[in-house]
Every structure is written in C-alpha cells, then in structure tokens.
Amino acid sequence: MDSNLLKVFIAVANTKSISLGAKELNFTQSNVTLRIKQLEKSLGYDLFHRTNRGVVLTLAGQKLYPYAVDIVKKVEEASLKMRNVDYQKLLKVGSTQSNTTIRLTKFIEKVNDDFPDMKLDFVVDSSLNLIEQLLNYKLDIAFVNGNPNHKDIEVLNIIKEDIVLVEPKDKISENTIFAYKNGCLNRIFLEKYLSDENENKYKKVNLENYELILACVKSGYGVALFSREIIEKFGYQDKLKVTDMDFNLDTYLICRKDFIPMIENYLRDISLE
Template sequence: MESALLKVFVAVANEKSISLGALSLGFTQSNVTLRIKQLEKTLGYSLFHRVPSGVILTKEGEKLYPMAIEIVKKVEEAQLKMKNITHQETLRIGSGQANAAIRLLPFMQKLNKKYPNMQIELYANANPQLMEHLLTYKLDVTFITGNPNHKDIVILNRFNDDMYLVDSKHKQSENCLIGYKVDSSHYKYLVNYTKEQGNLDFKSIIIENYEVMLGCVKAGMGKAFLSKKIVEKYGYTNDLNFTKIDNNDELETYLICRKDYIPMIGDYLKKMKLD
C-alpha cells in the first residue's frame, strides 16, 4: 500500500469532497478519483459513499482513517528529517499578525544573514490554526501568543509584547472594542477583561489592518488592546492614552516547535534576541 494513496485518501476524507481534496493537494479531480479507486482495489473495500454534498466514509473507511493519518504523518516526518539531515535546508515558520507586525522582519533578517542558503516559508494565522499546523508537521516552528502548555510542544524562546489598553487622547471613546480578528488572543483577552469590569453592553469592530484599527481608536470609535510597539510603528503614540492591564503575562509571545522535531538550528533560535 503506497503512502501517497493514503495521503490522497486522508485529504478527501478531511474535505468530504473529491474535488476539494484534489484542490488541497494541487491535483486534478480525475487524478484523485483514480487514486482512490486504486486504493479501494488494493484493499478490497469501498472507502467512500457518494452523497449529494460530496462523499462520506464507509465503515471500512472509518477504520482506515486514523491509521492512514498516522502513516502519512510518519512519512512526512521522515521526509523532513532526511531533507534536513546535514543542514537546515528549509524552515517553515508560522506567526500571528501581531507578531508579524512587531518582530517578523528582524527575525527573518537575522535568519537570512546567519543561514543565507536556507529556504524560508511563512504562514500567518491565529493561535488555533498555528497550533494545528505545527502539530500536524506542516510547520517547523511558530510564534504563538501565550504558553501552549502542550505535552508535544517545546518552547524555544519567549518575547514580551508590552501590551496596553489604548483609547483616544482627543475624543471620548465609544463603548466599543476594536480587534484584529475574533479569534485573536489579544482581542479575546480584551473581551474577557471588559466583561470582568462589569461592562456587558459593548459593541465590537473587527478590522484586519492595524493602521486602520489605530485610526479608528484615535477617532474615538472604540478601544483596543495592542502592543506599544505596533502603536509606535504606525506613529500613533502621541494620539492615544495607554493603560497597562495587570496580570497579562500569559500574552507573551512564544517561539515553539514539536518535541519530536526540533529544528537543526534550534540552539540558534533559543539564543536569538529580538526585543
């Protein structure tokens, strides 16, 4: 049984669709259909039921699914380790948007200077997606907000983001919370803090652009919870009030990787200074 066929099977099972599975793999739909039929012929079982919305696993497919995931992960892990067996040829980095705005550029510059021949791949998203990609070997390292406290994760480095509640210096702020994403750790922390203060009637505005967010705060449209470094980067320091919220150490940024797949440049990453 070829691991490549199992990888196709897992992709289709995850997407519950042959066409979407093909899209996620970068294959044609006919290619994926052919490979699924090949796997079914090898096993002697049908693995999917065809339904109007796509496909669902048969009982045999459900039994195969967890074993297929494990095999695909192990094969990918082996390929990665062999690829980087003598030197770190590729480093796949994950980052949240706040970290990207604060320190990703100097991080990349240091890596490029130290390892000029190393290929770098970037992936940006929120904490849950970053953790998922790291745990499924789709990332080598990722910056994440807050200590992950996960049995399969090791911390390589940590950074302080100097977080503040910010509001307008020039206008009375509306009872509104402004965040980058709904599932952003910083925005969720601000929501919980606001509720703990007894304020339950606030509105929310989600803006996936820090410069626009800061402009809205300056205009009195609401408050935000941001790193002072982001405010300074976009030149809004003199337009905003800064209020330090106590006990927000859990919002430090951590550079993490899997315990069973520490990059060859792990020691360098542990010593790197960015703040």
C-alpha cells in the same frame, strides 16, 4: 538492546506498576508483561520484584535504569535529527500579525545571514490557528502570543511584550472591541477584562490592518489591545490614551516536541528585541 523494550521498562519503573505503565504507553497489560519478560530474558536478569502493591526494581533493574534512560534519549534524538534532514533547506514559519509587523523582518535578516541556503516559508494567522497548524505538522516553528501550555509543544524562546489598552484620548469610546481577526488572543483577553470590569456589552469588529484599527480608536469608535511597540511603530503613542495591562501575552517561539528543528540552539539564543 531494543530501545522499544527499554521504553516499556522505563514506564513500568517510573509508575511502579504494570497496569499504569501500560496505560501510559497506551498498550495492553499483557503486551507490557510480555515485553518486560523479553527484556529480562535477553539480559538474563529479573528486573522487577512483583508485589501485591505493584512492582519494584531489583538490583539489576536499578543498575539498568539510568543506562536505559540515556539509551532511549539518544535514540529519540537521533530519530528526530534524521527526520529533520530533508527539512533543513526549508523552514516553515508561522507568525501572528503583530510579530510580522514588529520583528519578522529582523528574524528573516538574521536567518538569511547565518543560513544563506535555507529557504523560509511563512504563514500569518492568529495564535490559535498557528498552534493548530503546528500540531498538525504544517509548520516547523511559530511565533504566537501567550504560553500555549500544550504537552506536545516545546518553547524555544520567549520575547517579553509590553501590552497596553488603547482608547481615544479626548472622547468617550463606543462599546466596540477592535481586533485583527477571529482567534486573536488580544481580543479574547480584552473581552474577558472588559466583562469583568463592567456589564456593558461590546460589539466585535475585525480589521486586518493595525493602522486602521488605531485610527478608528483615535476617532472614538472603540478600544483595542496592543503591544506598545506597534503603537510606537505607527506613531500613535501620543495620540491615544494608553493604559498598561498586566496580561501575559509575551511572544513564544514554539515547535513540536517530536519535531524540533536542527537549528534548535540557534532559535533558543536568537535575540529579536
């Protein structure tokens, strides 16, 4: 039984329409009609009743539907695993600087212990750039800040982050926002928050060194948004004014839905907190 014909059958059954099924699959309507007829001919049964309002499953179609869904799912799973065979000796990992600073060492240690033959390649960049690279198949997985909410992305794991605003403790800060680099979601969130809070315009300064950013904030040169873990790692928790922020900038471990690593279950269960 041709799984491609079953995919067309499922799309038409779900949408109850030849035209909507064609649109979902990005096929022509005549192509979908032809494939449905091919499937019906191979099975020897009509699968749909045609009506003025669309199509409905016949009894034979209703019986076929759950088997079709199961067959297509298994074929897709097998295809993914076969495409990933050559990648199991190499896992290309993307990470934001914040995740590199506070948890990537633990990730490397765990993966090396559990998969000693696997090589890890790393790219450190902003969340937005990492998502773009992942979607272009340049990365297998990525640690990014904030939920990407993309139809082609699968979330494998979520790590809770305690996000805080840091300001100088005993000084009035200058109107400057410090961030790691362009595309940094911390800066984007902080810019929006500050623009909602007041009308002052803020300069933006990128420094690719967290300890230097914290030192600049302590000296009164501006403000920044950080995970509390980073502040504590560099010993600044008592040197700055720290305000809890209600931002969803949790760390999301992601991959493409059509290119899931074979160690998927391991990545879903791994604890890095």
